[in-house]
Amino acid sequence: MTKQKIASAPSIRRLPSYLHIIRLFQREGEEYISGTFIGQKLNLDPIQVRKDLGITGVAGKPKKGYPVEELISAIECFLGWNRTRNAVLVGVGNLGSALLGYQELKRHGLNILAAFDKNPEKTGGTVHGTPVLSVDAMETEILRLGVTTAILTIPSSFAQEIADILIKAGIRGIWNFTNVxxxxxxxxxxxxxxxxxxxxxxxxxxxx
Amino acid sequence: MTKQKIASAPSIRRLPSYLHIIRLFQREGEEYISGTFIGQKLNLDPIQVRKDLGITGVAGKPKKGYPVEELISAIECFLGWNRTRNAVLVGVGNLGSALLGYQELKRHGLNILAAFDKNPEKTGGTVHGTPVLSVDAMETEILRLGVTTAILTIPSSFAQEIADILIKAGIRGIWNFTNVxxxxxxxxxxxxxxxxxxxxxxxxxxxx
Incomplete structure (x- = not known):
């Protein structure tokens, strides 16, 4: 897909805020939304808005703007947010717990099947509905679940060691919240x- | 200060990871650290490392590298992390609670004096040692504390409304975790x- 190649990181980073604005507009029953309106809401130049939205493949119609439903679908499709992405999370501290409860990520298809922690006081129960297991069971459990995506919210000093185990267990994408x-x-x-x-x-x- | 003007955002963003590596090195009692060593630890080109560290004003010595103590002080001074920065936090949900307990931010001088939430069940007590007050008391309390920095971890739909009150109360810097x-x-x-x-x-x- 050549479209994804030409998408710059700042453009991709802006897509969620576009999605947010367009969804609010959709709730008001509007069928079309203009680049100018989106730009006003986000303090962005309309030319920038049109350039960014262009990466989704949807074009605005003169005088009407972008078809709301189609644009929402196109952004979600571009980001892969129209389907479920299974993942595991390692490190159920403050940040890990926050991410487990973060509704917006759930709405974007993120489905955290299991969380792992090395502290026995944290394991055995659930946090925001996600079971928390011992880090000792991590490798086996990831292999069993067949998950390839992991979120890392552990102290930095354990980051590489845990990442090595994750990769051994088949993880191919790591969202790394440590500073390592x-x-x-x-x-x-x-x-x-x-x-x-x-x-x-x-x-x-x-x-x- | 012209130094800050030439510092690019990616360079600034990398400084905390340099600081992390250099501090680990300091604990081992080393007096000098080389740009090559830092680069190896962070998978960065040594030229990039030297360029980034240059913004702090500290120069490496040939064959020896950077003086560890001086470099740590220079990075902390550049970032303003060598002194306390008072702040308030609005929205004691999962993310807000996580930030209140985030030790790394405390180590970098962030001192959250008070948190605010609109849910009466959350107010009156403390979260990670920070008192949680009603959002109704926010304007008065910020004026009383004389704080000018705020962290926003509320649902996006209230973001602008709360920001307006914060600014009215004298807030001049907002770390905005909403998507607005x-x-x-x-x-x-x-x-x-x-x-x-x-x-x-x-x-x-x-x-x-």
């Missing part, structure tokens, strides 16, 4: 989501 | 931290 740059073999994808990096940007921006 | 692009007057800074955007990138990257 993981070493992974070819064919394994890592998306780093470092809140400290965001905080660094915030602090620099405040320049106080 | 806030409309704010000149002089108010917003850093958006959208987990859905990260999830969008993750899904595209997996291309499965």
């Amino acid at each position: 740059k993981l070493k992974v073999p070819d064919g394994v994808m890592v998306q780093k989501e470092d809140i400290s990096s965001g905080y660094a940007m915030f602090c620099i921006m405040l320049h106080d | 692009k806030l409309k704010v007057p000149d002089g108010v800074m917003v850093q958006k931290e959208d987990i859905s955007s990260g999830y969008a990138m993750f899904c595209i990257m997996l291309h499965d």
Whole structure:
């Protein structure tokens, strides 16, 4: 698919906020939405909006705008949010628990089948409906579930060690919330989501 | 300070991971750390490492590398992490609670003096040691505390409304975890931290 190749990271990152605005508009029963309107809502130039939405393959109609239903489907399809993505989560601390309860990710198809923690006090029960198992059972359980996606919310000092086990168990995509740059073999994808990096940007921006 | 002007966002975002690696190295009692070593640990080109660290104003010495203590201080000073930054947090849901308990942010000087929520069941007590108050008391309390930084972890539908109150109460920097692009007057800074955007990138990257 050449479309995905030309999509820039900032454009992809903006798609969820477009989806959010378009869905609110859909609830009001509107059939078409203009790039200008979306731009106003998101403080973005309409040219940028049209460029970003172009990556989904849907074109706006002159004077009418984008067909709402079709645009929602196209964004969801582009992001793969129109289907369920099974995953496991490792590290049921504050952030891990927050992600297990994060409704928006569920709405986008993320289905966390099991969570793992090394603390015996945390295992055996459920958090936000997801069973929490011992990290000792992780490899076996991931193989049994056939899951290939994992979310890593453990302390950084264990990140590489746990990632190695995950990869051994067949994990091919890791959403990494630790501040460790993981070493992974070819064919394994890592998306780093470092809140400290965001905080660094915030602090620099405040320049106080 | 012209140094900050030439620092690119990706360079700033990498500083926390440098700090992490250098601190681990410091614990082993080493006095100097090489750009090559840091690069190996983070899978980054040493040239990139030297360029990024250059924004802190510390130069490496030939054959020795960077002085560890000085480099840590310089990164912390550059990011303003060598001093306390008072803040309030609005929205004590899963993500808000996680951030209240996030030790790494505390280590980087973030001091959340009070949290606010509209749910009476959540107010009156503390979460991870931070008092949770009613959102009705927010404006008065922020003015009383003299805080100018706020963290927004509320549902998106209330984001603009709450931001307006925060700004009225004197908030000048908002770390925004909602997926709403806030409309704010000149002089108010917003850093958006959208987990859905990260999830969008993750899904595209997996291309499965």
